[in-house]
Each structure stands twice: as C-alpha cells, then as structure tokens.
Amino acid sequence: MxxxxxxxxxxxxxxxxxxxxxxxxxxxxxxxxxxxxxxxxxxxxxxPAPANLHSHAFQRAMAGLTEARGPAVGDSFWTWRQLMFRFLDRLDPDHVEAIAAYVQMQMLEAGYACNVEFHYLHHRPGGLPYDDLSEMSSRIAAASARTGIGLTLLPVLYQYGGCDGRPLAPGQIRFGNDPDRFARLVQGAETALRCLPADARLGIAPHSLRAVSPEGLAAAVAMARGPIHMHLAEQQAEVDEVMAAHGARPVRWLLDHAPVDQDWCLIHCTQMQPDETQGLARSGAVAGLCPITESSLGDGIFDGLRWQAAGGRFGIGSDSNIRISLSEELRTLEYSQRLRDRGRALLARPGASTGRVLFQCAAQGGAQAAGRLAGELRxxxxxxxxxxxxxxxxxxxxxxxxxxxxxxxxxxxxxxxxxxxxxxxxxxxxxxxxxxxxxxxxxxxxxxxxxxx
CATH class of the missing domain: 2.30.40.10 (Urease, subunit C, domain 1)
Structure with missing residues (x-):
C-alpha cells in the first residue's frame, strides 16, 4: 500500500x-x-493524470524535419504525408521499439499516464508480413513494458488508398490488411499484451473512411471488445472525397451507418458543420483532439464551443509527436478558439476556470477513449x-x-x-x-x- x-x-x-x-x-x-x-x-x-488518446509513435523520429517547403506551389497535409511515407519505409522493429519507448517516456514526463497507440505500421517494407504477423504490435507492447506507461493498443485496419478502392500506394503498403488477416493480427496483438500489467487494453481502429470500405468498417466494429477509434473529417480534401464516393459528408455518413456511441473516439473532426458537431456530440463519442499536430498540418480548428454546448466529451493526443507537451496541447486548444471567435476564456464555465475545464475534460474524456478506469481521483x-x-x-x-x-x-x-x-x-x-x-x-x-x- x-x-x-x-x-x-x-x-x-x-x-x-x-x-x-x-x-x-x-x-x-x-x-x-x-x-x-x-x-x-x-x-x-x-x-488525475490524463491519457494521451492518439499517438503514432514512429513519427516522433521525423519531428522537426519537415519544415522546408517542397517543390509544390502549396505545402499541405498531403505533401507532409508523402514525406512520412518515405521516412517509414526503412524503419525496422528495433527502430520502432526504441522510438516508442522514447515517446512513452516523454509522455510520462509531460504528465500523461497512458499511451493510446493508433498503430498502423504492421509489415515489412514492400508489404510482406513479418513471420509473426503482429511483430510490430509486440514491439509497442515491449516499449510499454520498459517504460511502465499504461497502454491501450489500437491495431489499425487499412485496406485502400482512397474511397474508390484503389490499391495502396508504395508508402502505404506496410499498413495494409484485408479484414480476415486483420482479425489474425488483432489476435496476435492481444497475445502481446499479456506480458503487461492488468491495466493494458486492446481496441480497434478502422483508419478512416478513405482507407476502409463500408464492409471493412462493419467487420472491424464487429471485432471490437473495447475502444473504437477512427480519423474523421480532418481535411477538406477528405470531406470532398467521401462526399463524392458515399453521397454524404464523413460525419453524417458515419452517424447514419455505424453504431457510434461512448465506445468510439473520432480523431480531429476539424471539418464539421454545426449540425454534424451537435449530432456527434450527442452520440456520446469522444472527440480526439491533437491541437499541436492539427496546427502543424493546417488541419483547421475544432468547433469546441458548439461541441461543449451539446454536451460533448473530448480528450487530448499528441498524434505526430512533433512535440509532446500536455500543457501546450491544452493551451493551443483554447487559443485556437480565441483566435477564431475573437474572445477570451471561451471554454471556461461558471465556477470553473479555463484551465480547470480543459484539464478535467481531457482527463475524463481521455480515460473514456482509452477504455481505462481512470480520469479522476476516486x-x-x-x-x-x-x-x-x-x-x-x-x-x-x-x-x-x-x-x-x-x-x-x-x-x-x-x-x-x-x-x-x-x-x-x-x-x-x-x-x-x-x-x-x-x-x-x-x-x-x-x-x-x-x-x-
């Protein structure tokens, strides 16, 4: 004791x-x-120490290396993504374990108690699976065993290069699985977590509406026995692609076609219309916000005031891990609201200051998103x-x-x-x-x- x-x-x-x-x-x-x-x-x-609800650990190793403008007229999320694909193509399991351990250590030193790892780097360069299909998941678990951080591991289903079902591009081929092979990978990830303490959890992450088919999404949801995370409405080009393929914007399509509830965490949600914001908030899902990465990639600004007014929950993640700082994520979230709406203390409530609202919401929402019995001192x-x-x-x-x-x-x-x-x-x-x-x-x-x- x-x-x-x-x-x-x-x-x-x-x-x-x-x-x-x-x-x-x-x-x-x-x-x-x-x-x-x-x-x-x-x-x-x-x-109470919050969970970091969204991380791609391997991206920490390219932090600060993507700030030069490329040959394109306009740099964007999409040009950054191509650099990321080139970078990850040489990473091996030993690299990934060492990077993940460093990321988890930095999370702990920043005040996070849990790493929710949105893990999609599954296979060898070229797409050939490792002899152990879940080799990379095992390396994330091994890093957690070393650092001691709580882990919610989210193996990611990634099927296609876009809504039209086009094959994965060379940079994406290491992510790819069909639902059957993904089910086996998830079983292997569950086995890997058995080396960790009892607070470790396993979830599921269909990557996005761009990368999974409706059938693949349904199959992934059916596998879930814990948290379900998904990128949603991050970039305008993504919204346009989903609209063209499915006849509805991403948030509206998901609410109409998936059983979204308190087990879900939707990441970013920076491109939502008011009715989508209110509808998603009322579902009970957590908004997974990553303000430093969203600022870095020019994603846009989450509609925090409307979300809050509709009773929505949110948590904080470090996503690309360009900078791992709990206090800075919270500060950036509030400042983004101020810049957009030209006001101050916008997320504060009667009887609770801005800092208190930000922190308590992140702790409670992060615990919900991690599927973790935490978030309060109780x-x-x-x-x-x-x-x-x-x-x-x-x-x-x-x-x-x-x-x-x-x-x-x-x-x-x-x-x-x-x-x-x-x-x-x-x-x-x-x-x-x-x-x-x-x-x-x-x-x-x-x-x-x-x-x-």
Whole structure:
C-alpha cells in the first residue's frame, strides 16, 4: 500500500485540501480522504493524470524535419504525408521499439499516464508480413513494458488508398490488411499484451473512411471488445472525397451507418458543420483532439464551443509527436478558439476556470477513449496521478483553479514533478526512472535514420 498526501488535490467534486490517497497493491486507488493529517509521500498538488488518446509513435523520429517547403506551389497535409511515407519505409522493429519507448517516456514526463497507440505500421517494407504477423504490435507492447506507461493498443485496419478502392500506394503498403488477416493480427496483438500489467487494453481502429470500405468498417466494429477509434473529417480534401464516393459528408455518413456511441473516439473532426458537431456530440463519442499536430498540418480548428454546448466529451493526443507537451496541447486548444471567435476564456464555465475545464475534460474524456478506469481521483479507479511543483515560481502560493491556469497558460511541463500510472511511480523529480538509457537508445536510432528524408 502506497500513501500519497497532498496539500491540495483536484477531486471529482472539486478542490480539496490535505488529501490522503491510498494506492492498493493492484495499482488502484483504495481511498481518498480530505482534511487528513500529513503522512507518506507529501506533494503540493496532486491531479488525475490524463491519457494521451492518439499517438503514432514512429513519427516522433521525423519531428522537426519537415519544415522546408517542397517543390509544390502549396505545402499541405498531403505533401507532409508523402514525406512520412518515405521516412517509414526503412524503419525496422528495433527502430520502432526504441522510438516508442522514447515517446512513452516523454509522455510520462509531460504528465500523461497512458499511451493510446493508433498503430498502423504492421509489415515489412514492400508489404510482406513479418513471420509473426503482429511483430510490430509486440514491439509497442515491449516499449510499454520498459517504460511502465499504461497502454491501450489500437491495431489499425487499412485496406485502400482512397474511397474508390484503389490499391495502396508504395508508402502505404506496410499498413495494409484485408479484414480476415486483420482479425489474425488483432489476435496476435492481444497475445502481446499479456506480458503487461492488468491495466493494458486492446481496441480497434478502422483508419478512416478513405482507407476502409463500408464492409471493412462493419467487420472491424464487429471485432471490437473495447475502444473504437477512427480519423474523421480532418481535411477538406477528405470531406470532398467521401462526399463524392458515399453521397454524404464523413460525419453524417458515419452517424447514419455505424453504431457510434461512448465506445468510439473520432480523431480531429476539424471539418464539421454545426449540425454534424451537435449530432456527434450527442452520440456520446469522444472527440480526439491533437491541437499541436492539427496546427502543424493546417488541419483547421475544432468547433469546441458548439461541441461543449451539446454536451460533448473530448480528450487530448499528441498524434505526430512533433512535440509532446500536455500543457501546450491544452493551451493551443483554447487559443485556437480565441483566435477564431475573437474572445477570451471561451471554454471556461461558471465556477470553473479555463484551465480547470480543459484539464478535467481531457482527463475524463481521455480515460473514456482509452477504455481505462481512470480520469479522476476516486476509489476503485487506476491510480493515474501527477504531482505539480508547488515551489515553481509561477505556482507558488496559488490555490485551486489558479494552479491549473498558471501551469497551462504561464508554465510548461517542467512543472510536472511526479507521475504514477496505475500506481507505478515512474517519474520522480521530473525524470523518468530509465530516462538516460531510453534516451541513449533513441539517439542511436536517430543516427541511423537522419538520412531518410
């Protein structure tokens, strides 16, 4: 039994002082008691640690390498995607495991307790499967075993190069499966997760309406025994392609043809009309927002105010992992709303500041999207927690919501001192317990791959 004590902690009902948290041997919170005497490990501020609900780990190794304009008149998501395809064509399983471990370590040091990995790099260069069909899934699981982060693994079904059913292009061939082979891959991924603690989860991810047929989507949904994630309405060209092929915009088609509910997480949703925003919010699905990547790729701005007004839930992911920063994702989300609507504190609610709304929504929505019993400091849930540095100059003396506002809008993730994932104390003093060795392994991979772009 671990005992954690906090001068102040954010509980489901609001802020409380002198909070004693007991963590049971199985990694769950055994009890939470406010106004308790000081004992155990003492911290200034304890918060529920969110899940990072959308990641493509391997893309971290190309962060910062795609900022030069290409020969095309206009650079865009689509030209970036071609660079990504060229890069991944040389990555082998050892590379992927080392990159994933580094990404997961950075997530933990940023304050995330869980990695939801949207995993589509399945096969060898050229598309030939590995002898173990789920080799790459096993490497993501091995990285999680090393870093200790909670893992929700989402093997991705990717069938086609577009809505017209055209074959996968050379850069996509490593992703491809038909539903039957995908079912076998999912079984192998489930086996790979057995080496991990009990909080690991398996989900399903039909990639997008561009990459799966309606029949493939139905087959993937039928396999699901947990979370279902899917890219949706990210780019205008995608909207136009789906409209031409299916006679409806992506969100409307999905709501009309799939059993979208609280098990679903739809990623990006930056190209929605008002009625689509309201309809998707009412379905109970989580909007998986990745503001740093969406800014980097010029995707557009999520309609956060309309989503919030319709009762929608959202969570935060690092997607391309160009920068892994929990506080910056939240700040960028709010600032995008301000830039579009020319206002301030737009996502705040009566009685809850902007920082509090952003953080609590990300924690609760991320847990739902991960299929993880977490997101709050409450008995019976996994002990996913983070401690902030109360002595940081921008946090010193602050109470309640002001702590979150200062961290998100005036500070950065250097204020994160400690992180627990399902009770595993993985970050202390701002550093992961295996920081140096994981970083060295990643550096070796980078030396081998810098010439790939």
């Amino acid at each position: 671990q005992v954690i004590w906090a001068e102040q902690a954010l509980l489901p009902e609001g802020w409380a002082e002198h909070v004693r948290i007991e963590i049971a041997a199985d990694g769950r919170i055994a009890s939470v008691t406010a106004r308790a005497p000081r004992e155990g490990q003492a911290h200034a501020v304890i918060l 008995a019976g849930l996994w002990a996913d927690m983070l401690a902030l540095d109360g002595a940081a100059v921008d946090l010193a003396g602050l109470r309640g919501d002001s702590v979150l506002d200062a961290w998100i809008f005036a500070g950065d993730d250097r204020m994160v001192l400690d992180v627990w994932s399902a009770g595993r104390h993985l970050v202390s003093g701002g550093r992961h317990r295996d920081h140096d060795a994981i970083t060295a392994g990643y550096a070796r991979v980078m030396q081998q791959t810098r010439d790939m772009l």
